[in-house]
Amino acid sequence: MSNGLAGARRCARRAAVFIPLRRSRAVMKNAQRFRVAAVAAAAVATLGLSGCAGSSESADEGTSAxxxxxxxxxxxxxxxxxxxxxxxxxxxxxxxVVEAAGADDMVAKLLASVRAGEGPDMAQAEFQKLPSLVVSDVALDLSTYADQFSGEYSKGTMSLVTVGDGVFAVPQDVAPMVFMYRRDLFEQYGLQVPTTWDEYAALAKQVKEVAPTAFLGGYPDDASTFAAYTQPLGATWWSTGGESWNVGIDGPESQRVAKFWQPLVEDGLVDTTHFFTPEWGTKMNDGTLLSWTVGTWGPGAAISVAPDTAGAWAIAPMPSWDGESQVGLMGGSSVMVTKNSDHPQEAVEFLTWLNTSSAGTAGMIEKGGLFPASTLGQEALAEQPVPEIVSGQDDFWEVALTAAKDTAPVTWGPNVQVAFDTWGDAIKQASAARTSYLDVLTATQDAVVADLEKSGFSVD
Structure with missing residues (x-):
């Protein structure tokens, strides 16, 4: 992975990549897990060139003989x-292949290895965590190579690996949201699958009338779910403009979603149990919960917590706010090439094969159980057996693939975890105290902005 030119190559690449999102590197020592250091444009040029005097790069740098x-x-x-x-x-x-860390620990492991002058050529990264690896100078800008793979993905999917003007990873898997519901209990209670959120609210009330101990579903006490609800409305929680980050977590789209959910919670029409807790698993299994809005990974995961309901569930398109066709994303990951790599061209060649070729995507589906991000990979899903929990639904893949064709574009920021933690803590407190969910949005917005500024980022 390294040779005598490794230091010069890494230094030259840093000088060439413009990431105008940071004012100073001085606060690096104070960075927390997702408050990571980046390189200011001027600092990159000055430090990079001064440390690499006399070095040069050929046009086909990264290609090995x-x-x-x-x-x-x-x-x-x-x-x-x-x-x-x-x-x-x-x-x-x-x-x-090295199983160095799971999704939760990958960023910390990568930062530690890079600071030690080590690390891999390529690393998997969840979409929402990729920006932190970009601004911490770990991920390599793949714009030079992007034409090899970008055409295999939708515009919304490519937005997930784009930060500023750069493309920093190859998308691997996505998780468009679907409405997963107990088909057997819907039939038993005479319920109709909601096509709009207004219908959802009415149905939540109807469920309490026909099955007083049951709930239509749960409220979004996790920010990944809440954010996915806002995406079809055009919400932009993070964006880049010039040399600054823009934060719009408390924008009108998010406010609309918050106003929708609060009365449902206060009227006792939706459950407030956090998913994947033992209590939630029991409710999924015994018929207390009639639906779950979740990414397309949900049916595969649900069988582990609700084994007694195998074959009783189905999926449908997500309810819409105003008849829009786009759906939000709840999860997914990419694979980046690190700046430690001396062979980025070969790395991109491999990643293009793994994530966009017939052989690569078939392997990831059949052996890894992934929902591919590429168009070709998604087409291959239609030939796969449906997950056990929805085994009675003949059109399962048709519904899932239709959702994947029109996902809302998303830009994540470098401190996503701050937003997720703040929202998760504050929404639970607001629900218990019956205080405004709009205040939770404001608190989350303020926490994210303060964290960016404390870490040295410019924020408009």
């Missing part, structure tokens, strides 16, 4: 088995 070995950090299930197929067909570009 002989066999290379690329290290790939991933938590994807059985990805090593998929990579075996690549290694057999590409003796000059071998890939070594």
């Amino acid at each position: 002989g066999p290379v070995t690329l290290e790939y950090w991933s938590w994807a299930t059985n990805v090593d088995q998929v990579v075996e197929g690549w290694n057999q067909e590409h003796p000059d570009i071998q890939v070594k």
